[in-house]
Amino acid sequence: MTEPTLAELADFAGLHARAQGLDPGSVASALARIKAGGDPTAWPRTWSELGERQLAEGRPLQACRYFVLARFPYPADDVRAAAGRSAVAAFDTWRRRQGGIERREFALPSGDVAAWTANLHEGNPVLLVMGGIISVKEQWAPFLTSARRLRAGVLVTEMPSVGENTAPYGKGSDELIPEILDALGARVCAAGVHVVGLSFAGHLALSSARHDPRISSIHTVGAPVSGVFGDPAALPATTTSTLAHLSGGADLSGMALTRDDLARVRVPVRYVASRRDEIIPRREWELLAEHVADFEWVEFDDVHGSPGHLADTRLWLLRNVLARLGDRRATVLGLLLALRGRTGRGGLTRVAP
Missing domain, CATH: 3.40.50.1820 (Alpha/Beta hydrolase fold, catalytic domain)
Incomplete structure (x- = not known):
């Protein structure tokens, strides 16, 4: 099985980022940092850090959307799996505030x-x-x-x-x-x-x-x-x-x-x-x-x-x-x-x- 390249991941993740309404500038900046690092764990870590920042600033739905990118395309490692759990938890926080x-x-x-x-x-x-x-x-x-x-x-x-x-x-x-x-x-x-x-x-x-x-x-x-x-x-x-x-x-x-x-x-x-x-x-x-x-x-x-x-x-x-x-x-x-x-x-x- 061939693993996807970083460029391919970025293309597919870009669609999901736009569909979720994430800030294009923040997404582009994160992708640039990921590409510059050359570290396989940079993908989930970078997006998870952005999610944690959004949580700290009181925006759980935005945090959820970054955690979703961190687990992308599936939880193949511990960091991605943790990001998937964080996405659910952040969404749960948001929906309780939202009501209904x-x-x-x-x-x-x-x-x-x-x-x-x-x-x-x-x-x-x-x-x-x-x-x-x-x-x-x-x-x-x-x-x-x-x-x-x-x-x-x-x-x-x-x-x-x-x-x-x-x-x-x-x-x-x-x-x-x-x-x-x-x-x-x-x-x-x-x-x-x-x-x-x-x-x-x-x-x-x-x-x-x-x-x-x-x-x-x-x-x-x-x-x-x-x-x-x-x-x-x-x-x-x-x-x-x-x-x-x-x-x-x-x-x-x-x-x-x-x-x-x-x-x-x-x-x-x-x-x-x-x-x-x-x-x-x-x-x-x-x-x-x-x-x-x-x-x-x-x-x-x-x-x-x-x-x-x-x-x-x-x-x-x-x-x-x-x-x-x-x-x-x-x-x-x-x-x-x-x-x-x-x-x-x-x-x-x-x-x-």
């Missing part, structure tokens, strides 16, 4: 799972948010603080073997989402469950939707479908090493979704695609367009996650989430996207049932 955000823990058949929830009540539709293979649940604070405005219950959690999730990643991981919904109970899920699953979590959502009618829609960015699992050697070293860590080196080829699998996904799927994606080739979302009954996508001329189009990505996803929730504000966001010139850069495929 609860911690839930589930002992599921596949493993122990922790989640942050807000506005999760009977009668509310549920928005289940899950990041990809390097994203911990603490990165999704904006979803939790927006729960009341969305008029939905929000639950943010993690993929198998990411963060506090102890379930192994591999064939059978698509049982995780149904198991979480079982734990929530039929009454909480009665108004529908809309999954925002980023990257590899989008794949889990697609796989789960084949057989779980509680899933009402899927919203994703750069989700793999099949080819990625058949040829992991073609992926960046950060991705391959993280997948190996999560799966214990297991063969993941059995996780590829077939055309018949995709045809069984009968819920709306909304997808943000990147034309220069170094992880997810174009053929992955073309398969979705060919075989999923209700599939809409938007394309940006960008790399994985479309880091240069974060505002447009968020608007597009939010517009579609609101549309599935039956919220009229979706129309306003659609008009805003049109004004920004972000419509017509994708397509809509609807296949008769």
Whole structure:
């Protein structure tokens, strides 16, 4: 297994830093110090020191975001593992001050799972948010603080073997989402469950939707479908090493979704695609367009996650989430996207049932 270079780590971490709203100057300065030192432990130590500084200054959410970078891309050593624990603790401090955000823990058949929830009540539709293979649940604070405005219950959690999730990643991981919904109970899920699953979590959502009618829609960015699992050697070293860590080196080829699998996904799927994606080739979302009954996508001329189009990505996803929730504000966001010139850069495929 090839370890990622510092330059590759910096590129991928840059996306996460921008998505979390970290100060670009501070991030650039930290990366310069890390590169100058040449010490393998400089990465987690530098970001952890910034996190500790933010804690000392009374900004636990900002501290959490630096600790998340310190554990990046996964807790491969003691310093990174400690940073992961510090991220959870800092987030817990912030959410207690914030109010309205609860911690839930589930002992599921596949493993122990922790989640942050807000506005999760009977009668509310549920928005289940899950990041990809390097994203911990603490990165999704904006979803939790927006729960009341969305008029939905929000639950943010993690993929198998990411963060506090102890379930192994591999064939059978698509049982995780149904198991979480079982734990929530039929009454909480009665108004529908809309999954925002980023990257590899989008794949889990697609796989789960084949057989779980509680899933009402899927919203994703750069989700793999099949080819990625058949040829992991073609992926960046950060991705391959993280997948190996999560799966214990297991063969993941059995996780590829077939055309018949995709045809069984009968819920709306909304997808943000990147034309220069170094992880997810174009053929992955073309398969979705060919075989999923209700599939809409938007394309940006960008790399994985479309880091240069974060505002447009968020608007597009939010517009579609609101549309599935039956919220009229979706129309306003659609008009805003049109004004920004972000419509017509994708397509809509609807296949008769």
